[in-house]
Amino acid sequence: MKSNARRTNRPTTPTNRKNLLTIKQTAEYVGYSERTVYNLINSGYLPAYKVRGVTGIRIRHEDAEGLLVPFRAAA
DSSP states (O other), X not given: OOOOOOOOOOOSSOOOGGGXXXXXXXXXXXXXXXXXXXXXXXXXXXXXXXXXXXSSEEEEHHHHHTTOOOOOOOO
């Protein structure tokens, strides 16, 4: 018997769309220019994703946080 359930190609570790940032949001979050974010993506340093049904590319929030460097003041 054929199932009427719709099949989806979802990754085994789902990415929540609320967890995705645009180029502009990423730039504002880390304090870089949008051009710098594009350069980081093009160099392969910052992973970016195309999301089906959404215009433009997205960056995972965790990947954007990886750009932030902890600051430790001299004692």
